[in-house]
Amino acid sequence: MIELTNPLLLAVILINFFTLGSARLGACIRVVALQGALLALLPLATHGMSGHALILGAGALLLKGIFIPTLLLRAIREVRIRREVEPIIGFVPTLIIGALTTAGAFIFADFLPLIAEHHEGFYVPTALATIFTGFLLLITRRKAITQILGYLLLENGIFIFGVLLSAAMPLMVEAGVLLDLLVGVFVMGIVLNQINREFSTLNTERLSALKE
Amino acid sequence: MIGSLALSLTIHLALLLLFAPLLQGVITKTKALFAGRVGAPLLQPYYDLARLMRKGFVFSRTTTWVFQAGPVVGLAVPLLASLLIPFGGLAAPISFEGDFILFVYLFALSRFFTATAALDTGSSFEGMGAAREVTFSCLAEPTMLFTLLVLARLSGGLSLNTLFGKHLLDAWHSEAGTSLGLILVCLFVVLLVENSRIPFDDPNTHLELTMIHEVMVLDHSGPAFGMILYGASLKMMVLGAIVVRLALPWQTGWWLSDALLFMAGLIAMAVFIGVIESIMARLRLPRVPQMLIGTSLLSIFALVLVLR
Numbered sequence: 423m424i425e426l427t428n429p430l431l432l433a434v435i436l437i438n439f440f441t442l443g444s445a446r447l448g449a450c451i452r453v454v455a456l457q458g459a460l461l462a463l464l465p466l467a468t469h470g471m472s473g474h475a476l477i478l479g480a481g482a483l484l485l486k487g488i489f490i491p492t493l494l495l496r497a498i499r500e501v502r503i504r505r506e507v508e509p510i511i512g513f514v515p516t517l518i519i520g521a522l523t524t525a526g527a528f529i530f531a532d533f534l535p536l537i538a539e540h541h542e543g544f545y546v547p548t549a550l551a552t553i554f555t556g557f558l559l560l561i562t563r564r565k566a567i568t569q570i571l572g573y574l575l576l577e578n579g580i581f582i583f584g585v586l587l588s589a590a591m592p593l594m595v596e597a598g599v600l601l602d603l604l605v606g607v608f609v610m611g612i613v614l615n616q617i618n619r620e621f622s623t624l625n626t627e628r629l630s631a632l633k634e
Numbered sequence: 635m636i637g638s639l640a641l642s643l644t645i646h647l648a649l650l651l652l653f654a655p656l657l658q659g660v661i662t663k664t665k666a667l668f669a670g671r672v673g674a675p676l677l678q679p680y681y682d683l684a685r686l687m688r689k690g691f692v693f694s695r696t697t698t699w700v701f702q703a704g705p706v707v708g709l710a711v712p713l714l715a716s717l718l719i720p721f722g723g724l725a726a727p728i729s730f731e732g733d734f735i736l737f738v739y740l741f742a743l744s745r746f747f748t749a750t751a752a753l754d755t756g757s758s759f760e761g762m763g764a765a766r767e768v769t770f771s772c773l774a775e776p777t778m779l780f781t782l783l784v785l786a787r788l789s790g791g792l793s794l795n796t797l798f799g800k801h802l803l804d805a806w807h808s809e810a811g812t813s814l815g816l817i818l819v820c821l822f823v824v825l826l827v828e829n830s831r832i833p834f835d836d837p838n839t840h841l842e843l844t845m846i847h848e849v850m851v852l853d854h855s856g857p858a859f860g861m862i863l864y865g866a867s868l869k870m871m872v873l874g875a876i877v878v879r880l881a882l883p884w885q886t887g888w889w890l891s892d893a894l895l896f897m898a899g900l901i902a903m904a905v906f907i908g909v910i911e912s913i914m915a916r917l918r919l920p921r922v923p924q925m926l927i928g929t930s931l932l933s934i935f936a937l938v939l940v941l942r
Contacts, residue, residue, distance in 0.1 A: 432812050435935075443928055514927055521931035525938045532942060 426467040430460055431544040434578070435524060438555040441575065442520040443513055445505045447567055451494045454571050454578075458486025461578055464585050478596055482581065485600050490574065490607050497611055498567055501618045511562040523554040545586050552579030564625045566614045570607060577603050642727045643717070645889065649724075650716045653897060654871040655679035655864070657904040664908025679867065686860030694853060696756050704751025705854060705861040711744035712868035719794050721875050722896025723885030729795040734782045737794060738775065741828065741869070745771055752850035763849030766919075770834070770846065773926035774827045780933035781817040781824075787940050788814075798876070802883035813936035814880065820933045821877050827926065829870045832911040834922050874903050 437457040441450050462483035465475040498504075509516065527550035532541075540546060552575055559572030577599070584596060617626070659676040666673020675681075693701065717728045718737050749764040785797040788805050806814055827834045830847035837848065851862050878899035885892055917925060 428809070428812055432816075436932075439928065439931065443924065514924055517924075517928060517931060521935060524935060528938050528942055 427464065428544055430464055430467060431548040431582070433457075433460055434548055434582070435544075435551055438524070438552055438575065439517065439520060441571060442555060442558065443517045445513060447498050447503060447505060447565070448495065450568065450571055451491050451498070454574055455487055455491035457578055458491070458574070459483055461581055461585075462487055464582065468585055474593065477593060478585075481597065481600055485604060486574065486578070490604070493607065493611060494567065494570065497614055501614070503565065503567070509563050509568075516558055516562050520555055520558055523558070524551040527551040527554060540586055545582055549579045549582035549586075552576075552582060555579075564627060566610065566617060566626050569626065570610050570614075573606065573610070574603070639727060642724065645724060645893070646716065646721060646727055647713075649721055649893060649897075650713070650868060650871060653900070654867040655683060657870055657874065657900060658867050660901055660904035661908040661911070664905050665912050668909070668912035679863070683860050683864055686863070687857050689856035691857060692855050694755060697754050697853075700747075701751050701754040701853075702858070704747045704754075705858045705865065707747035708744050708865035709861045709868070711740050712865055712872050715740045716868065716872045716875075719872065719875055720798050720879060721893070722879055722882070722899065723887070723892030724889060724896070726795050729793045731792045733793050734786070734797060735779075738778050738782070742771075742775065744865075744869075748850055751854075755853045757853070760850055760852060763846055766846045767850060770827055770922060770926065773923055773930070774824050776930045777820050777926065777933045778824050780930065780937055781820050784813055784817050784933065784937050784940055787937070798879045800883075800885065802880065806883060810940055813939040816932055816936040816939075818877065818880050820929045820936070821873075821880065823925070823929045825870075825873045825877055826907070826910075827922075828873055829866065831907055833914050833917050834925075836916055871900065874900055878903055 434457055437453045437460075440453050444450055444453075462479040465478040465482075469475045511519070524547075528547040531547040531550060534546060536546060556572045556574070556576030556579060559575060560569050561572075563569055563572065580599070584599070617623075656676065656679070658679045659674070662678065663673050663676055715737055718726050718733050720726045745767065749768055752760040752764040782797065786792055788810055789796045789799055789801055791797065791799070802814075805811065826832070830837055835846040835848075851859065854862055875896070878896060881903075882895060882899045884895065886895070
């Protein structure tokens, strides 16, 4: 099954790069949705057509590919923002850092004491790279929306790890993770509206000014 | 030995010199068809060249020999570079270890001369174009080198003939296929940048603020301008040869069918460029370096993939 999973995981990495380099929020949300949909194919490509894999894939597709992106797209329509301006670290530097961490993830994954069959594919490095990309987005962006996207990427990375283990992992655990994600995005959506109403902007650094 | 070298030199140069301007014609025709026009005839670039060659030279009194050297080097460099690369299944006539570095820096040489020729006119306007051209191409250069390094790693050799040898077909089917796909995209972007095609530069624009390559050759006229145009189309074919070879790694062993496959690939590439130019708008100037850094990172990533 290596033939299908490698291009899938490679597409996931390319989407990571795109989210780091693009300023347009709408495009970012759409590619993250695409990433979620691609990841929904991953359990099927890895474990073949089993009931377990089908439910995992369908859950990921519905939540990460359709439901959460629709919520986010509605949110940016309501608060009327289009692009991320002046991130804390610029787009090109974050892109370079992202590429470096991706390369680092590939090198690092070779040193991990994995079982032999996990050494072959791109699973572990891609998972690590996606998690790092999520961290980077969370750290470097000012708008709350992009930070939610970082959170989603983080979860996608964990999902890739989960697929490797999904034969051993009960469905309840994965369902719990997805539910957590959904609740997290909901709460963030509400917070987003509050921030917007309070400061008429989505920049989160205003929140730390409250202390004074 | 000498006979076969002479034969392959003749085939190589004849293909390059006769076929190159047709690609520009194909691009213009594709764009015209997309816009619903009839468009210029396919052979228009040849007529243009013939017309320019019949004219006389006009030189500004402020210019020196540097100004005249620009077009000459611009025409000589693609000719030299073409001898180093295989045209599809036809092996390169001249080949030695490490010639891919010479290949990359030959183009840097021609860029240097074009830029100095532009500066030699003393027009601040051309200086601006030269600055842009040099900035963009120094960002495109790492991409080119890293993609060639990927190929060098896959083939185990250091000459362009082995880099684009018979192993490419097997490499596409193996695990390295993904990184080959990545570097194909990178090389295509380099091709568009180096030939100043649309998402990066518009070859037809005459709006002062946005042109890059076009502004540098404003002061050239007559045969000198003809040489620049001819050099540009040769450059497109030489760089296109790399892309086509990577995308169509088949070879039949008989030189005529190899040459036909190669030419068909080049025409398909020209049509593809025409389609891109018809459906895409130009990138904003600050976006171009961002895009080029992105492709450099992609090619580095492809290198990491084949190194692991």
